[in-house]
Amino acid sequence: MAEKEYKQLSCRDAGADCDFLVRAETEEEVMTVAAAHGARVHGMKEVTSELKNKMKSLIKTVTV
Numbered sequence: 001m002a003e004k005e006y007k008q009l010s011c012r013d014a015g016a017d018c019d020f021l022v023r024a025e026t027e028e029e030v031m032t033v034a035a036a037h038g039a040r041v042h043g044m045k046e047v048t049s050e051l052k053n054k055m056k057s058l059i060k061t062v063t064v
């Protein structure tokens with residue numbers, strides 16, 4: 001059984017009381033989905049470079 005590595009980011013890891021979790025093959029994809037979620041659910045208007053860095057630091061590599 002082949003295991004695969006994914007990038008993962010969850011709102012809980014970011015300290016938010018939210019069950020959102022995104023898992024994708026690339027960091028870019030995770031960022032795109034997370035930014036869309038942030039805009040829709042958390043009223044995040046724009047992803048500043050500071051926020052981007054924070055999100056990137058929270059991305060974990062998981063093996064499924």
Ligand SMILES: [Zn+2]
Binds near residue numbers: 011016018020041042
């Ligand atoms: Zn959330």
